[in-house]
Amino acid sequence: MSERSLSVTAMKASLEKIVEQTAAKHATSQGGLLPCLHEIQAELGYIPNDYLESIASAFSLSTAEVHGVVSFYHDFRTSPSAQQSIQICCAEACQASGSRELEAGIAGVLGVEFDETHPTDNYRLERVYCLGNCACGPSVRINNDVYGRVDLATLPQLVSEAVQS
Amino acid sequence: MKTILYISQDTTAVAVGADRVATAFVQAALNAELPYTLVRNGSRGAFGFEPLVEIEINGRGRMAFGSVSVADVTSLVTAIADGEYEHHPNYLGSVDDIDWLVNQTRITFKRCGEGDPTDLATYCALGGYRGLERALTLSPQAIVDEVKDSGLRGRGGAAFPTGIKWQTVLDAQGEQKYIVCNADEGDSGTFADRLLMEADPYQLIEGMTISGLAVGATKGFIYLRSEYPRAQKMLERAIDVAMAEGYLGADLCGSGQQFDLEVRMGAGSYICGEETALLNSLEGKRGVVRAKPPLPAIEGLFGKPTVVNNVLTLASVSSILADGGAEYARHGVDRSKGTMPLQLAGNIKNGGLIEVPFGISLDKVINEWGGGTRSGRPVRAVQVGGPLGAYLSSDQLDVPLTYEALAELGGMLGHGGIVVFDDTVDMAKQAHFAMDFCAKESCGKCTPCRIGAVRGREVLERVVDSTASSNDLILLRDLCETMEQASLCAMGGLTPLPVKSAMDNFPEDFGVTDNQYEVAV
Numbered sequence: 001m002s003e004r005s006l007s008v009t010a011m012k013a014s015l016e017k018i019v020e021q022t023a024a025k026h027a028t029s030q031g032g033l034l035p036c037l038h039e040i041q042a043e044l045g046y047i048p049n050d051y052l053e054s055i056a057s058a059f060s061l062s063t064a065e066v067h068g069v070v071s072f073y074h075d076f077r078t079s080p081s082a083q084q085s086i087q088i089c090c091a092e093a094c095q096a097s098g099s100r101e102l103e104a105g106i107a108g109v110l111g112v113e114f115d116e117t118h119p120t121d122n123y124r125l126e127r128v129y130c131l132g133n134c135a136c137g138p139s140v141r142i143n144n145d146v147y148g149r150v151d152l153a154t155l156p157q158l159v160s161e162a163v164q165s
Numbered sequence: 166m167k168t169i170l171y172i173s174q175d176t177t178a179v180a181v182g183a184d185r186v187a188t189a190f191v192q193a194a195l196n197a198e199l200p201y202t203l204v205r206n207g208s209r210g211a212f213g214f215e216p217l218v219e220i221e222i223n224g225r226g227r228m229a230f231g232s233v234s235v236a237d238v239t240s241l242v243t244a245i246a247d248g249e250y251e252h253h254p255n256y257l258g259s260v261d262d263i264d265w266l267v268n269q270t271r272i273t274f275k276r277c278g279e280g281d282p283t284d285l286a287t288y289c290a291l292g293g294y295r296g297l298e299r300a301l302t303l304s305p306q307a308i309v310d311e312v313k314d315s316g317l318r319g320r321g322g323a324a325f326p327t328g329i330k331w332q333t334v335l336d337a338q339g340e341q342k343y344i345v346c347n348a349d350e351g352d353s354g355t356f357a358d359r360l361l362m363e364a365d366p367y368q369l370i371e372g373m374t375i376s377g378l379a380v381g382a383t384k385g386f387i388y389l390r391s392e393y394p395r396a397q398k399m400l401e402r403a404i405d406v407a408m409a410e411g412y413l414g415a416d417l418c419g420s421g422q423q424f425d426l427e428v429r430m431g432a433g434s435y436i437c438g439e440e441t442a443l444l445n446s447l448e449g450k451r452g453v454v455r456a457k458p459p460l461p462a463i464e465g466l467f468g469k470p471t472v473v474n475n476v477l478t479l480a481s482v483s484s485i486l487a488d489g490g491a492e493y494a495r496h497g498v499d500r501s502k503g504t505m506p507l508q509l510a511g512n513i514k515n516g517g518l519i520e521v522p523f524g525i526s527l528d529k530v531i532n533e534w535g536g537g538t539r540s541g542r543p544v545r546a547v548q549v550g551g552p553l554g555a556y557l558s559s560d561q562l563d564v565p566l567t568y569e570a571l572a573e574l575g576g577m578l579g580h581g582g583i584v585v586f587d588d589t590v591d592m593a594k595q596a597h598f599a600m601d602f603c604a605k606e607s608c609g610k611c612t613p614c615r616i617g618a619v620r621g622r623e624v625l626e627r628v629v630d631s632t633a634s635s636n637d638l639i640l641l642r643d644l645c646e647t648m649e650q651a652s653l654c655a656m657g658g659l660t661p662l663p664v665k666s667a668m669d670n671f672p673e674d675f676g677v678t679d680n681q682y683e684v685a686v
Contacts, residue, residue, distance in 0.1 A: 030467065031429070033449030038391075038430055059449075072451040073432035075391055091353030092552055095598070096511030096586045097539065129435065129602065130351060131392055132359040133177045134584070135212035135509060135516025144394060148180035 018043055019051040023058035033059055033069055037076055046077040084123035084163055086110075087141040093134035098151055102138050103127075105152045110159060123163050168201040168245065170194075171219040171227070173278065175208035175363050176395050177356070182234060183216040189238040190218070196239075199246045207364020209278030210357075210518025211265050213536070219260060220245060229263060230255040265515060265534060270496060272504050273481050274357075274520045277364035283402045285410055288367040294412065296486030300375045301420045308379035309335055312482060314490030316502030321347055321438075321475030322551065322579040323655070324568050327482075330472060333462035334380040337470035344376045344385035345447065345466055345473045349431050349438040351390060352551030354582035357506040358476035360518055362389075362396035365480075366403035367412075370426060372479035374417065375486050376472055377424040385426045386466070388443050391433055400428050435606040439654045440473040442608055453608045454654045475580070477506060497523040501567040501578075511548075511584035512538045521566075528562035531585055542587035546595070546671065550579025552602060553659035555666035556595065575666060577659075592671035596664045597625035603660040614657025617648040621664065628675055638668070638675065 022039050026032035036055065040047050047070055056066040070076045088106065090099055112118040112125045123142075133139040136148035140155070142162040150158065172178075172187045187203065194201050211217060214231035218241070221227045230241060233255050244250040257263055271277075280287035288294070300308050313328030334342060346369065350358040362369060373385045389397055404426055407413040415423050429447055431437050437446045441455035444466050465471025481503065485493045494502045501523035507530055509516045514536035521530075531537070531544060538544060546556045549566075555576030557564070564570050571578045586595075600621035607614045624641045627633040645661035652658040668675055 031447050031449040034432060034446065035429065038432065068451050069449065072453075073434050075431075075433035091602075092548060092595070092598070093354040093510040093582075093584045095595070096584055096590070100594075128392070130353045131176075132350065132356040133180050134354045134356055134511065134582070135513065136177050136181050136215070137511070139180065146176055146180040148177060 015044060015048070016051060016054065019048075020054055020058070023055045027058040027060075033061075033066070034073075037070060037073075041076060045083070046080050049078050082117040082122050082124040084121075084143050085126055085141075086123055086159065086163070087126045087128040087131075088114075089129065089131050089133070089137065089139040089141075090127045091129040091134075093130075094137035094139055097137040097149075099138040102140075102150065102152060102155070106155070109152055109156055121163055167223055168199065169221040170201050170203045171206045171221070171278075171280075172203065173208040173215065173217060174205040174282075174395070175215075176359060176393075177212050178208050178215040178217070179395075181212075181215050185235050186216045186218065186233050186238060189235045190242065193238050193242040197242050197246050199242060204281055206280055207277050207282040208360060209260075209266060210274060210360050210364075211263070211515070212517035213513075213515030214257065214263075214265070218255075220250070227260040229257040229260045231257045265517075268534075269520050270504050270522050271520050272484055272493070272496070273368070273477060273506060274361065274365075274518060276368065277360060277518075282364050282366055282399055283406060285367065285403075285406050285412075288365070292487065293367055293483070294371055296483035297371050297374055297412070298418065300378050300486050301418060301422065305335055305379050305381060308375065308486065311486060311490040312379070315481075315485045315493040316490075316497070316500070317478065317481055317485060317493065318500075318502070318568070319475055320477035320481070320506070320580065322352075322553075322577070324578070327474065327478055330462055330474070331376065331379050333460065334382070334470045334472050337463050339470045341384070341467075341469045342380055342382035343466045343469055343471040344373050344380070344382045344479075345440075345444065345461075345471055346373055346385065346387040346476055346479055347438065347440060347443055347473055348387050348389040348393075348396070348476050349443060350393075350476070350580075351435045351438045352553075352580055352582055354510040354548065354584035355508050355551055355580045356510070357508050357518055357581065359393050359396050361476060361480055362393070363399050366396075366399045367407065368480045368483050369400070369476055370403060370407050370413065372482040373426060374413065374424045375482050376474070376479060378417075378422060380470070380472055382470075382472065383423045383425065385424065386447055387426065387428045388431060388437070388447055389428055390431045390438075397428060397430065404428065435602075436608045436654075436656055439656060441654070443473065444471070451608070453610050454656075456653060498565075498567060499569060501569065505566065505578070505581050507566065507581045507583055509535050509583050509585070512540055512587050513585045514539050523567045524565045526562070527557070527564050527566055527583070530566070530583065531562065535585065538585060538587045540587045540589075542589065544585055545588040545590055546586040546592060546667075548584040548586070548595075548663065549582070550577040551582045552599065553577075553655065553662055554579050554582070555662050556592065556670060557666070558670040561670075575669075576662065591629075592667040592674040593625065593628045593676075596667040596675075597622065597629050599660055599663040599667075600625055603656060607656065611651070611653040611657060613648045613651040614653070614660075617644050617652075617657065618660060620644055621648075621660075625664075631676060633676060641668070 026036035
């Protein structure tokens, strides 16, 4: 076995261990599946389909049931994603204060389409519906930080400051 | 000289620069050798003035400076050091003299912005935990009666009388009962729950504890949307402190009574704000709506009797118990008792949280508090009550804000969200968005919502593209009626409200004149 495939095997084993330990920890708490999935995603960046079976067995559920839960919620991903995200609020209060213009022009300004990863900078552009900053919209979240009163003129500067290249 | 600086750590304050301003203050104060204490308080909700900086010098009242930017900080620190701050361009006057705040009737939000949100001593010094202390001396029935006397109705939007819900849970048989706080504030234009959780988390914790005593529940969950990480941090810290100080846990204030509390995070699903979908989500399942009956009060979380209330409803209970239900009921009109935290948002100059007695007119809120639109253009449409509320036109703004008056106009007050649009809005696009959002977020359990929203979106796509026929509008009406009558929950049942009100109040945006419309119907 080559060194590379050895390290891949070792990595898979360690991922599996993280998933199993996390699942075992939450399986005893009432309704522990969502906290479990949140924690796995926080650790690994996503919830690998390969491990749904071991999560299911910890919770005495079928793999289909766990898949049903993972696929229901927007927050959960089953494939790796860019490490950073830019989310544009597209709900009513932000629409009223200019998010429709932001939504229409953003690809031209940032060079990335919605639901895609930027070709050079490691972030994904997404829509979000309400960040609770409705009195000072349009709102944009870059990673964990929310910014208010953003428009097409101020966005590029904001992105270049907040996104780690 | 002892100077205390207050700069908010609220999401919106930080979104418009409060953290940067705080950092600049620390540096500027160091340079000017100004001795100070910095308190990162919660926000008062006057978001039009954020970043709001307050200073307190030698214990003499608080002076406020509005819309402070990093560029203002050096001159502001110099002005404070020289005692000349009253001439500073950002100076707003004493906090107690700002009309925007003084003209409100703050009960639930009275402590917000006063101090460090997780400092228990501050909470108690400002009247916190008086409600729980009193509740511990009362029987469960007496607590429920107090809530009934207050006339409090669910602040989450449905406005169901809280005391009656609690009575049902109190009367239900079961060894294990639960208190669930619905903190899945997903409606655009609403942020009162978030503001309260970030600025005064103990009030919610106290209200839930009282609720537990009232119905005999020993365990509570706060189901919080994942978009609110600051609120999560604040609640978890406050719960830890309350636990350590005996305000939560196995022996509440030495009474031998028990109440435990846990925060659970949602995962980006709008429908989980619907109470039965929320319960499924808390149980670790897909957030699919349940048919009612059985009511959650009888068979709720894990099949046990459960109180499900909104953040503001539960928080209000702490002052209702502290000062009595009758005192709370003194405010408001008719069956809309107490105060309503309105949230002024969208295209508005001075948006934010306005807690006032029920009955104030929408026009007054938009123009006197809000100062009109931020764009300076005329108001054309106002959506009241969140994304499932009606779009009102500018000639309906004299409506008094009560549950009953809004219902009479064919709308709803809901959670008190007010989103203002100027005259550049295209109402067909707003109607299209309502259907599109419902199609995206429907849990899929019932057909009218799952299929109806998709068909509604298709019709409205044609309207927006100007390829619709008058038959399309008849079809849309029909779809709306089916969704209203036959959906399992409020999402499918109320999505037609913004759509129909947009068609009724702004027919010109749907490519028909009034006359044609009459013919079409």
